[in-house]
Amino acid sequence: MKKVSVAALVVSVAAFSSIATTLAQKQVQRSTVFAWDSANTPNDWGGVRRVVRAPTPTLEELEIHVSTLDAGQSPHAPHQHEYEEILIVKEGTLETFQTGTKRRVGPGGIIFQASNELHNVTNVGASPATYFVIEWTVPHGPR
Numbered sequence: 193m194k195k196v197s198v199a200a201l202v203v204s205v206a207a208f209s210s211i212a213t214t215l216a217q218k219q220v221q222r223s224t225v226f227a228w229d230s231a232n233t234p235n236d237w238g239g240v241r242r243v244v245r246a247p248t249p250t251l252e253e254l255e256i257h258v259s260t261l262d263a264g265q266s267p268h269a270p271h272q273h274e275y276e277e278i279l280i281v282k283e284g285t286l287e288t289f290q291t292g293t294k295r296r297v298g299p300g301g302i303i304f305q306a307s308n309e310l311h312n313v314t315n316v317g318a319s320p321a322t323y324f325v326i327e328w329t330v331p332h333g334p335r
Contacts, residue, residue, distance in 0.1 A: 221246040221254060232258075237265040238320060255327040261286070261315035270312040277327040279303040279313065284321025286313045 221244060232239040243256040259267060261284070270289055279286075281301045288295050288303050289312040296316065297303060303323075305311045315321040 218247060221248045226256070232260065237267050238262045238315075250330075252329040252331045253327075255325075257325050258282075258322060259325060260320050260322045261313070262320055263315055263318055266312060266314040268312065270310050272308050272310050274307055275327050275329045276307050277305045277325060279305070280324040280326075282322040282324065284315055284319060284323075285317035286321050286323065287316040288313050 226243050230241045230243065232241050238260040241258040245255040248254050281297055281299055283299050285296060285298050288297060291309050
């Protein structure tokens with residue numbers, strides 16, 4: 193009888209631990225406010241503030257960060273990806289490259305990067321350029 197009780201206890205603890213781990217990994221982002229004072233982490237091209245990266249009630253993942261590019265810098269070479277993203281310029285001047293076309297955008301400007309289209313941004317101003325990046329992945333969407 194003791195062996196059955198111990199075995200049941202071990203199975204119960206393992207199941208509970210597995211469920212708790214799954215819930216912690218998939219915690220859904222609820223309504224909130226993100227303060228601007230999050231740490232800016234310096235990197236080779238300027239810096240980045242990580243805001244959130246989590247599932248929401250309707251999105252598989254919502255990722256928001258704030259990038260600052262030093263003058264003349266770009267965060268990466270032109271690339272493409274499955275998810276779409278919006279960049280909102282806070283300060284400075286960016287040049288966006290989108291599938292062969294270059295355009296300039298300043299404070300308040302909005303850049304939309306569509307799925308699987310080659311894109312990039314470069315700070316073409318004399319001072320740092322800061323912009324918000326909002327990316328999302330939908331359930332069962334393209335990967």
